[in-house]
Amino acid sequence: xxxxxxxxxxxxxxxxxxxxxxxxxxxxxxxxxxxxxxxxxxxxxxxxxxxxxxxxxxxxxxxxxxxxxxxxxxxxxxxxxxxxxxxxxxxxxxxxxxxxxxxxxxxxxxxxxxxxxxxxxxxxxxxxxxxxxxxxxxxxxxxxxxxxxxxxxxxxxxxxxxxxxxxxxxxxxxxxxxxx
Amino acid sequence: xxxxxxxxxxxxxxxxxxxxxxxxxxxxxxxxxxxxxxxxxxxxxxxxxxxxxxxxxxxxxxxxxxxxxxxxxxxxxxxxxxxxxxxxxxxxxxxxxxxxxxxxxxxxxxxxxxxxxxxxxxxxxxxxxxxxxxxxxxxxxxxxxxxxxxxxxxxxxxxxxxxxxxxxxxxxxxxxxxxxxxxxxxxxxxxxxxxxxxxxxxxxxxxxxxxxxxxxxxxxxxxxxxxxxxxxxxxxxxxxxxxxxxxxxxxxxxxxxxxxxxxxxxxxx
Numbered sequence: 422x423x424x425x426x427x428x429x430x431x432x433x434x435x436x437x438x439x440x441x442x443x444x445x446x447x448x449x450x451x452x453x454x455x456x457x458x459x460x461x462x463x464x465x466x467x468x469x470x471x472x473x474x475x476x477x478x479x480x481x482x483x484x485x486x487x488x489x490x491x492x493x494x495x496x497x498x499x500x501x502x503x504x505x506x507x508x509x510x511x512x513x514x515x516x517x518x519x520x521x522x523x524x525x526x527x528x529x530x531x532x533x534x535x536x537x538x539x540x541x542x543x544x545x546x547x548x549x550x551x552x553x554x555x556x557x558x559x560x561x562x563x564x565x566x567x568x569x570x571x572x573x574x575x576x577x578x579x580x581x582x583x584x585x586x587x588x589x590x591x592x593x594x595x596x597x598x599x600x601x
Numbered sequence: 602x603x604x605x606x607x608x609x610x611x612x613x614x615x616x617x618x619x620x621x622x623x624x625x626x627x628x629x630x631x632x633x634x635x636x637x638x639x640x641x642x643x644x645x646x647x648x649x650x651x652x653x654x655x656x657x658x659x660x661x662x663x664x665x666x667x668x669x670x671x672x673x674x675x676x677x678x679x680x681x682x683x684x685x686x687x688x689x690x691x692x693x694x695x696x697x698x699x700x701x702x703x704x705x706x707x708x709x710x711x712x713x714x715x716x717x718x719x720x721x722x723x724x725x726x727x728x729x730x731x732x733x734x735x736x737x738x739x740x741x742x743x744x745x746x747x748x749x750x751x752x753x754x755x756x757x758x759x760x761x762x763x764x765x766x767x768x769x770x771x772x773x774x775x776x777x778x779x780x781x782x783x784x785x786x787x788x789x790x791x792x793x794x795x796x797x798x799x800x801x802x803x804x805x806x807x808x809x810x811x812x813x814x815x816x817x818x819x820x821x822x823x824x825x826x827x828x829x830x831x832x833x834x835x836x837x838x839x840x841x842x843x844x845x846x847x848x849x850x851x852x853x854x855x856x857x858x859x860x861x862x863x864x865x866x867x868x869x870x
Binding site for chain 2: 457460461468487496529530574579
């Protein structure tokens with residue numbers, strides 16, 4: 422009888438030891454996995470940061486390759502299509518209290534509008550036209566509309582835009598004579 | 602050996618057996634778990650360098666791609682590639698590539714292109730359909746046939762001429778501009794899609810409907826159409842590509858204005 426109870430104690434102790442072994446190793450495994458996951462996460466976060474920094478540097482280097490000024494970068498970038506190009510230059514040199522935009526209809530009729538509280542003076546309109554057409558071929562521009570809120574609209578249409586030979590070097594008087 | 606001693610020995614042997622069995626089971630369990638942990642550690646240690654290697658490879662490839670892109674950008678600037686790409690885009694737009702069709706106007710032009718290829722309607726039918734598509738709604742359309750050639754007359758109600766409404770006020774000059782652009786647009790579109798159907802001339806008039814009273818004593822009025830503008834163009838160029846590459850400003854220069862009430866009443870700025 423005594424030996425039976427001793428055997429029962431041994432069996433019970435074995436079961437307890439099995440449980441201890443199971444739990445101990447299970448805990449150790451979990452802790453190993455957690456440590457690995459933490460290290461992995463830290464590594465990936467670091468890589469992500471490195472990637473972002475590299476991407477930024479690459480983008481900067483790429484932009485510098487296209488030119489020194491934002492205008493040159495946009496102009497020389499072949500990924501910028503006609504609408505994006507016109508839209509960029511339409512919004513680049515905005516006169517005060519004005520908003521601008523560019524659009525296209527009938528496939529080829531690209532237009533720019535400049536909407537202001539008060540219609541800008543001839544000289545301002547001239548500078549605005551030059552700031553766009555020094556970069557964008559006037560053969561692509563159907564019209565540039567100057568719109569006054571609750572007022573008249575003045576439109577510089579393509580025939581007048583084409584009268585100016587060289588928009589980069591054209592004098593104000595030449596542009597005014599052609600378009601206004 | 603006494604049966605009592607033999608029983609005690611058997612009991613002891615069983616006890617030893619049980620103890621050995623327990624110890625062996627513990628050793629096996631512990632061994633299996635230890636092997637599992639070692640395998641996991643090994644796997645984790647093996648994964649990290651492999652991932653690191655893959656990462657280094659990825660960075661190297663990125664760097665190579667970037668260097669290639671930089672070289673490409675430099676040559677793009679030297680070759681003036683952006684200007685060529687944009688010229689190519691403009692050419693594809695002139696050819697009315699379907700991928701550029703965003704607005705209702707552009708979809709209408711594509712529909713006109715489809716109609717111009719329609720052979721079942723006959724030349725008069727095609728020209729009538731084209732004129733309907735090209736003109737504002739409620740426009741009057743007449744197709745005439747003289748020998749081999751066809752001519753189209755379109756009468757556009759002034760109220761249907763779309764005026765640019767982005768500004769706050771529209772004056773006579775705005776309306777005059779809108780009328781000229783509309784007329785030039787109709788002429789160009791009709792020649793672009795109708796020239797292949799022996800269209801020789803297009804004449805467009807813009808009219809306003811007015812109530813006219815003949816006799817002051819009679820309150821009855823009747824409606825008459827007052828013509829404000831009339832322009833036309835005759836051409837025998839049947840090459841649609843020529844017409845598709847022509848802009849409305851070109852048509853404005855080419856068309857002959859036969860009647861222009863706006864020019865007479867327009868205020869000088």
